[in-house]
Amino acid sequence: MNRKDVPSTHVRDRVLAARLEETPLRDAEAEAHQRDCAECRRFVEDVEAAVQLFRSHPVAAPPALTALTRRRVREHVVAAREEDDRRRATVLASALACATSAAMLLATTRCAVWLVSWAGLPAGVAWTAIPVLWFLPATLAGFAALALKSAGSALGTRGGVE
Amino acid sequence: MTASSLAMSAALLEDERSVIARGLARRDPEVLDQLITEYQHRLYRYLLHLTAEPALAEDLFQETWLRVVDRGRQYDGRSSFGTWLLAIARHLTIDHLRRRRPASLDALLEEEPGSGRIAVETGPTPFDLVVNDERAQRVDQGIAALPAIHREMLVLRFREEMPLAEIAVVVGVPLSTVKSRLYRALAALAERMERS
Numbered sequence: 001m002n003r004k005d006v007p008s009t010h011v012r013d014r015v016l017a018a019r020l021e022e023t024p025l026r027d028a029e030a031e032a033h034q035r036d037c038a039e040c041r042r043f044v045e046d047v048e049a050a051v052q053l054f055r056s057h058p059v060a061a062p063p064a065l066t067a068l069t070r071r072r073v074r075e076h077v078v079a080a081r082e083e084d085d086r087r088r089a090t091v092l093a094s095a096l097a098c099a100t101s102a103a104m105l106l107a108t109t110r111c112a113v114w115l116v117s118w119a120g121l122p123a124g125v126a127w128t129a130i131p132v133l134w135f136l137p138a139t140l141a142g143f144a145a146l147a148l149k150s151a152g153s154a155l156g157t158r159g160g161v162e
Numbered sequence: 163m164t165a166s167s168l169a170m171s172a173a174l175l176e177d178e179r180s181v182i183a184r185g186l187a188r189r190d191p192e193v194l195d196q197l198i199t200e201y202q203h204r205l206y207r208y209l210l211h212l213t214a215e216p217a218l219a220e221d222l223f224q225e226t227w228l229r230v231v232d233r234g235r236q237y238d239g240r241s242s243f244g245t246w247l248l249a250i251a252r253h254l255t256i257d258h259l260r261r262r263r264p265a266s267l268d269a270l271l272e273e274e275p276g277s278g279r280i281a282v283e284t285g286p287t288p289f290d291l292v293v294n295d296e297r298a299q300r301v302d303q304g305i306a307a308l309p310a311i312h313r314e315m316l317v318l319r320f321r322e323e324m325p326l327a328e329i330a331v332v333v334g335v336p337l338s339t340v341k342s343r344l345y346r347a348l349a350a351l352a353e354r355m356e357r358s
Contacts, residue, residue: 016348046355047348050304051320061206061223069224070198076231077189 011040015047108133179239186234198227201247204322208248211317212255212310222258226251241331248318248332304354312347319344 011030034040109130116126185193205226209219229250237246305313318329330340 012349012352016345016352043352046304046352050316050348050351050355053305055320059203059207059210061202062220065206065220065223066198066202069202069227070195072224073194073198073227073231074191076228077191077194080189080231 011037012043015040015044105134176239179243182243183237183239186230186237189231189234194227194231197230197243197247201244204244205247205251207321208314208317209251209255211313211321212252214306214310214313218258222251222254225254229254242328244322245324245328245331249334252314252332252334304351307354308347308350311343312350315340315344315347316351 011033014030015034034044112126112129112133113123116123116129182193182197184190202223206219206223209222209226210216213219213222226247230247233250237243305316308316314333315329318324318332319326324332326337326340326344329344330337333340333343335343
């Protein structure tokens with residue numbers, strides 16, 4: 001086979017394709033061309049050399065970097081676990097608050113209904129009284145806070161410092 | 163290798179992956195320690211070839227492991243841990259480069275490196291030993307002059323010996339794109355060496 005029979009670019013393409021897939025170049029035409037063409041031979045040698053260089057390049061992580069990374073990872077794990085614990089505690093507290101509120105609502109409603117029935121009042125009074133029972137303490141607390149603030153008390157002035 | 167031994171090694175691999183997944187989900191320091199030991203050189207090599215800057219590679223190395231701690235629960239053991247780790251490292255590198263110079267991802271990785279020579283941290287390299295070899299010099303120069311996107315392909319395929327399918331997972335592109343990028347990388351390298 002003469003080197004003129006096969007264009008060099010085709011041979012190079014075949015060589016690259018074979019190298020890429022890590023398959024041996026079973027291509028008589030390309031092999032014959034390489035034997036005859038110094039340029040292509042050099043191209044193939046360059047590709048092989050590049051691959052070999054990559055394989056033999058002994059780049060290793062510096063031990064100091066690995067040690068530092070291990071330390072940072074351990075610290076990060078501790079911080080992440082603490083964050084997890086905090087998040088879990090918040091979820092638990094919220095769930096507990098919701099459950100308590102639901103229980104309180106139920107108990108207050110039952111009490112109001114029982115009291116109204118015990119006093120012999122019409123049932124509609126109970127349904128009027130329930131929101132009052134719920135909102136009255138909060139409203140009273142709000143008024144109390146306003147009153148304390150206007151009076152300049154310790155509660156209304158952040159620790160008593162004017 | 164017989165079919166039963168193949169099945170056994172596949173089962174062992176599967177088991178190892180699920181052990182890693184469980185350990186990461188628990189943020190088990192022992193498991194993390196073992197993983198750092200096993201993958202330190204591979205990760206560092208990859209980052210060094212991708213960035214061509216040892217200081218940046220070291221920063222990203224640490225950041226990658228911290229990200230592994232944070233995102234450990236997302237590893238499901240379906241792909242190998244090495245593939246997952248390199249994908250994280252790649253994302254961090256791109257984020258970093260994007261912060262440095264806002265541009266498209268391809269543009270970032272395809273930029274010609276300014277000083278792309280890879281610094282080797284340990285001992286004399288085979289390159290040092292054959293420094294008089296004209297071809298070795300040309301290869302080194304050729305690799306250094308390649309854009310990061312091509313260096314990445316070459317290092318994953320020929321240094322880390324990754325199958326093309328795994329490279330596709332790391333880089334997040336189809337297999338056909340991996341093939342064409344690898345082809346272009348090899349061709350570019352050979353062309354640069356020929357020119358030099």
